Amino acid sequence: MMDASVLRPAARRFALLRAAPALGIGAALVALALTLSNDFYLYVAFMAGVYYICASGMNVLAGYAGQKSLGQAGLFAAGAYTVALLTTRLELPPALALAAAPLVAAAVGVLIALPSLRVKGPSLALVTLAFGLVVEKLVTEWTDLFGGAQGIYGIAPLTLGDEPFALKHWVVLVIVLGVAVHLALSHLLNGRFGRALLALQSDEIAAECAGISVYRYKTLAFVLAAALCGLGGALVAQQNQYFNSDFVTFHLSVFILLLVLLGGAGNIYGPIAGAAILTMTEVFLAQWPSVQHFIYGAMLLFALYLMPTGVAGAIARVLPRRMAVLDGVETPPLTAMQRGRAEPSAGPLLEVTDVSKAFGGVVTADKVGLRLHAHRIHALIGPNGAGKSTLINILTGVISADSGTIRLAGQDITRGTAHARAARGIARTFQNLRLFGSMTVLDNVLIGAHARIGVTGREEDAVAKAKAVLDFVGLGEHAGALAGSLPYGLQRRVELARALAGDPVLLLLDEPAAGLNPRETAELGQLIKRIGQLGVAVLMVEHDMGLVMRISDEIVVLDRGVVIAEGAPRDIQTNPRVIEAYLGREDSPAPDGPESDKEERPC
Template identity: 55%
Template sequence: MKAPAHFALVGVVAAAFIGTAVALGNDYYLRIMFMMCVYYICAAGMNVLVGFAGLKSLGQAGLFAAGAYSAALLTSKYGVNPWLAFALAAVISGAFGVLIALPSLRVKGPYLAMVTLAFGIVVEKLVTEWTEVFGGAQGIYGIGALTWQGTAFSSIQWVIFGVALAVAIHLLLRSLLASRFGRAFLSLQADEIASSSVGVRVYRAKVLAFVIAAVCCGIAGALVAQQNQYINSDFISFHLSIFILLLVLFGGAGSSMGPLVGAIVLTLVDALLSRWPFVQHLIYGLLLLFALYVMPNGVMGLFQSRRGSSKAVKGAARHSVTPIFSAGRRGAQADGSMLAVRGVSKAFGGVKPAKDVSFSLCSGEINALIGPNGAGKSTMINMLSGLICPDEGSIQLNGTDIVGRRPHDICTMGVGRTFQNLRLFGELSVLDNVLVGRHSRMANGFWSSLLGLPNARREEADAAQRATAILEFLDLDQLSDTPAGSLPYGLQRRVELARALATEPQLLLLDEPAAGLNPQETAELCDYLVKIKNQGITMLMVEHHMDMVMRVSHHIVVLDYGVKIAEGTPAEVQSNKAVVEAYLGTGAVAHA
């Protein structure tokens, strides 16, 4: 849905919600509607963490508590202005988001959920047991409420403020998630290694997702504390963490409308079952199992597939006149060389896939790295791209040593790659996959993307133009809106190549690009590689198709058990006895 139509729809929904609140007038019903807004704010933030970044968290109650108790202590004990305290509660909650994110960066899946669960339990025990500060079960009274013209908000004003805040958060997050940050989050969920290889700063993106969720939960906690003017440890429980997670999963993780559906439906269920807590907990457990196993895409998944960003930028992506391979043309140095590998060694226990390997690549050429299975070719590609750090030696790109740098830094320096086993973002469209490749080349920052500023929109439009031009270059433009994972294998290989080209590489690393292709697809790949080389991009490919290697390569490096045994032109390598022996064996050569 285009932005003007979406804004109009949001305005209509908000107006209808406020109109209903005014018509009802009953404080009980207004309280329910206010809690819908509170839970929506929680769910909208958690949707970024769970639905987009794919990071399961059970520590939301701790983040809710950070906001609630920050507002409570600042206003009741330190006399801070309620509005200032509300803003500071969001900031403090964001800081706790960083705190919970840091130990979570090295774990995934259920282990991540356990780490966040531990955080929530620690906070719950802290506010329960440290009565001198947090009041425990007795709680904190006299919390400063938000005011209008010197008077505390009435029930209807709280609903109106909650709706306004929910609308603002929805629109801000929609703008952010439609930008390169949203695509980065989705790429994390699909494949962190591939995400890093195209320039996404994986750790930073994870921390950002945690902070967004923390700020939203903190705002919700501050709202509850200041509306009640009272908070105690009963508000902070594991039950709350499960409920907030359920809001996202039930409504539809990854859907912009899922949090709203979850907040409305489950808040009503919560109100209806409030008299029977044991039934309430049972129903939540059943709903959670139902959402996980029966309806994994939530209620909204029944009506729509996951939203990609390609439609949002598709209109601006036609008739590109922007050059798409400028980085490749900048790669040539005065002496013609680009990459220098000097004395590189790597060992995994007793296995040594690289032993004092040295070679150099000249700009604008197609180079091949060949050798029998187990020769160390993929290990060398992984060291060049930063996935593996060599034990010894240096790797210099245009005179700069890249050893020890992270994959996203090496990508930014001008090294793109594909993988031996496909690492596409399968649920994203073809265009979105290529747009993720543009991530490190885009200049729009977090705040400009969040606020939807003109420079962010220009960056998105330019990225869409370049991505579409690359798809046209590789004859994929007719498939731009197709989910990448649904394509035939040969086309998926080409999409991965397009994504690597979107990083504007000076050096393109291809790890067995023809693996699994039929003869016709292999011949087409050769033609595409020549086209790419003619754009000034240097390539190094690992490949077992010798006819392909000899057809397109200018320079070949041969490895055998981690040792370089030959180097030269295709003709020189073909006639090298050591190469023949490595492939066929000494006995076979003697027999011949």
């Protein structure tokens, strides 16, 4: 494995290049704000900055994690009422109250996320909408605490010396905070965290099996969105020195979501475009308040159906895609796996004992036992409906076993989650492709290394390893291509590369040759043999018997959820129970069950 230190200077230069435009534009905007004396223009600039901060958090939640929320007005209110109550009731310093506001909003966000993220899609939007309506009703009716429509007056603003901030000072502050938010999110979302959110938005099962804790990352996205929305509310409350229930409306929640959708969900620059366009639209529509809702609704439909990637996405499509971190990097061939992973010196790597699973009255696994060894290729075969894919799902934690035990390198993982098993070194591919098609090939492979990046803490190491894996499977020249744009056979290899990127000790392949032509199947067989030589234990579910017999060291046969045979390929080919399971028998019943089907069952 190459020394990733050759990547670090390039990565640092790339990060500085990314930060330079934001810092330059921020400095120019501060200089412009200090020269303005028109309060109207300054207030418009201030609100544009507040909207950007709120939209940046919402972009993490809706654009990257794919979780649409209609309760952001409640979180905006959480931040605003925090500074209001802390400065008027407890008389805390304004700066301390401002710092506390996003923390309180984040805590409220956790309380909402825990139940809300158990549901998806429209159900999630309805749950968050209910939260927003509850908050609106609460602050309206609980007048003793929140002041209702009358509101809370005398909110202490930030001061410069002994004087309260002038409007231009608020504009400068919101610009500084906006640049800081942009740089922080740019660093966060252009790395491991952002890839994880995009992966779970695309395919939660594939993301979980790559080592990503889906629920944890959704919760983190919700907390970030809540904290930034709370910060926006706190800034508005302190600048106005007044806040009431009129600010907390469903209209505000829709407006914040529209900022993201129109600007470009899932694009780091989307909130900037959305804040600029919608702030000017709001100023323009101020003279016709009766048509505001109609115009915003029309813009939302336009964003959803005619410009799904938003303004920033439309611009990004015409810009060249660059892989700056990989420029000029020479990667030596992959020669070893399992760095830093425990492997028993003797005995099986994976030991499955009496594992059973039933769906209603259908038993798909009946006291299954397996022993898999490192450096060996095991095949799992059987007729259609034998329970092969169910067993793969049990081993990877996608579904849980009803009974039995599973041990990896001597450790019990029976109750482990899919992402925890991936972190321990169990990787897999899927019967039906589960690629993250809108992401690059390199990013797909980096997602496979998600758990390993968490251990090493170095993105550069993961990029070097991902490049080595791509070269190993013959995809080095496709690193920058979108995974969904490749031919089907290459997409199969991308999924295999993603599985290898996590340094697995056990690789589970669910029908890897499905849909491949004979040449591609032969090449796949050679690749799987090379993977076994790296020290990985391979368990392959496959219907292509030619491939199975050519490359397998040991074959396990399932029929109706029961292991009926195991051994070397030549022994399996002549085993009477295997022949009976595949072809059926007309002259006698099965040795230990009812009469077999008389018609041929396909392999």
